[in-house]
Amino acid sequence: MSPLIPGLRRAATKLALNTFVCRQCLRQQPKTAPSWVLRSLQVRYASTESQARFARYFTSSAVPTDAAVGSEASKAGKKAFPETSSKAAGYWLIGSAVSVFGIVVFGGLTRLTESGLSITEWKPVTGSLPPLTQADWESEFEKYRASPEFHLLNSHMDLEEFKKIYFMEWTHRLWGRFIGLSFVLPSAYLIVRRRVSARVAGHLVGISALIGFQGFIGWWMVKSGLKDDLFAPGSHPRVSQYRLATHLATAFVCYSWMLLVGLRILRTKRLLASPSSAQALITALKNPAIAPFRRYVSLLTALVSVTVLSGALVAGLDAGLIYNEFPKMGLGLTPPASELWSKFYSRKEDESDLWWRNMLENPSLVQLDHRILATTTFCAVLALFAYSRTGRVAAALPPKARKGMMGVVHLVSLQVVLGISTLIYMVPISLAAAHQAGSLALLTGVLVLGHRLRVPKSTISLVQKRIKAAGKTR
Numbered sequence: 001m002s003p004l005i006p007g008l009r010r011a012a013t014k015l016a017l018n019t020f021v022c023r024q025c026l027r028q029q030p031k032t033a034p035s036w037v038l039r040s041l042q043v044r045y046a047s048t049e050s051q052a053r054f055a056r057y058f059t060s061s062a063v064p065t066d067a068a069v070g071s072e073a074s075k076a077g078k079k080a081f082p083e084t085s086s087k088a089a090g091y092w093l094i095g096s097a098v099s100v101f102g103i104v105v106f107g108g109l110t111r112l113t114e115s116g117l118s119i120t121e122w123k124p125v126t127g128s129l130p131p132l133t134q135a136d137w138e139s140e141f142e143k144y145r146a147s148p149e150f151h152l153l154n155s156h157m158d159l160e161e162f163k164k165i166y167f168m169e170w171t172h173r174l175w176g177r178f179i180g181l182s183f184v185l186p187s188a189y190l191i192v193r194r195r196v197s198a199r200v201a202g203h204l205v206g207i208s209a210l211i212g213f214q215g216f217i218g219w220w221m222v223k224s225g226l227k228d229d230l231f232a233p234g235s236h237p238r239v240s241q242y243r244l245a246t247h248l249a250t251a252f253v254c255y256s257w258m259l260l261v262g263l264r265i266l267r268t269k270r271l272l273a274s275p276s277s278a279q280a281l282i283t284a285l286k287n288p289a290i291a292p293f294r295r296y297v298s299l300l301t302a303l304v305s306v307t308v309l310s311g312a313l314v315a316g317l318d319a320g321l322i323y324n325e326f327p328k329m330g331l332g333l334t335p336p337a338s339e340l341w342s343k344f345y346s347r348k349e350d351e352s353d354l355w356w357r358n359m360l361e362n363p364s365l366v367q368l369d370h371r372i373l374a375t376t377t378f379c380a381v382l383a384l385f386a387y388s389r390t391g392r393v394a395a396a397l398p399p400k401a402r403k404g405m406m407g408v409v410h411l412v413s414l415q416v417v418l419g420i421s422t423l424i425y426m427v428p429i430s431l432a433a434a435h436q437a438g439s440l441a442l443l444t445g446v447l448v449l450g451h452r453l454r455v456p457k458s459t460i461s462l463v464q465k466r467i468k469a470a471g472k473t474r
Helices: 002-014 023-028 036-044 048-058 066-077 087-112 134-145 148-152 159-192 198-224 241-273 275-285 290-317 354-361 363-388 391-396 399-424 429-452 457-473
Strands: none
Touching (some): 087 159, 087 241, 087 429, 134 148, 134 159, 159 198, 198 241, 241 275, 241 290, 241 354, 241 457, 275 457, 290 363, 290 391, 354 363, 363 391, 363 399, 399 429
16 A cells, blocks of 8 residues: 555645646646645645655756755754853863863973973974984983073082983973864864864964963073073072963963863853743843842952962062061061062162062062052952851852852962961972962952852843743643
8 A cells, every 4th residue: 555655645735736727737827725635745845855856746946956955964064162061061161161271270380399490492293202212301401501590509400410300391392282282173173173163263262372372471581591691690590470470361361261161061061951040040040130240259259369379470480489487587577578578679760660670670579569469459358258148148049159259268368278287387389389370270269159149141042042941842
């Protein structure tokens, strides 16, 4: 019976046509609406190829050619960016942020072990391999022996000792290359395959460009330590504190960017999985009582960032090696004013640059500034925590935001203990590296807290669409 079904279908549809007119004349007639039989068959055979085959037999209009069908297929093949990004992209972004966190800590170790100036050249491609022969090691060591750091600090160093600091800097640079490749290549794949939204694709392009720029900044920083005209004659050779702060700030921006975009993707997926719960969260975050708290968290993020940058100036000037006591600095809470505003750092005859050069180049004032900023950050976190537990804010704040605020309190307390310990014990490598990691951990806590207090407009729009679609289906 089944072999007769196609013939019966054709016969049934042809009964509706004028059987006394040839097929060519029928094609020349104006197009008429298909009968209910045709419509039922079209629903069953809904693919493009089936509809084209349908038109050849059962319509009076011109039959679409193979070229037209191919054109439509090619247009369908060019996918537009989806409304939401793949969950795998979110996990990958957070994994990339973790890798950046690791390289920031390792970069601090490279600086603390005074290994950052061991490689005196920048070879983005060929520098991926370390010296492989004894002659190669001798050549690299000879280049290092021509640097100011060797003459002023490491003139006693032999080849075996040089290899230790060389591998520290080489590993740091290799890790940076790995981050670049492991981010740029997957980004290109996700964008080409349309696995991310258009907004996220823009973020990926921006982060990729920032990673490339960070490599240039790293060499720009190292290059400043290979010249003896950037520090006083006979002083400890070091990189420029301005370039060090720029390098660290760029790493923090890259980390924060990856983290926030990854968290946003995962939360959007989670909210769309339960639109009703998402709408309840959005309504709660629109409570007017939360608006001031949200602004204070933004100000706290800025304060933490400025404190981190001041810490970079402390590291660049080795300012942690003086006044190794707390809370006093010498005989009082602050050094003498003549020391804080020394004319030694002014480079203009009218001393118009006296104030800002001391703030950025005078180790005593730089350390005092960092103490003030760190203490202000600690007090601000405690005040914000108290504010979040009182009044209308306590009643309106979502549970995850309350937990996030508590987490920030824990992180800032740990960071204060690490900072004071690092200062008192004269900057041991372990404590100093932990203090740098703590600064990034504190920034992470504040960023996550701010993330939990906001829902992007694009996500809100998608949630509303899902709710409307669910209502129509009912």
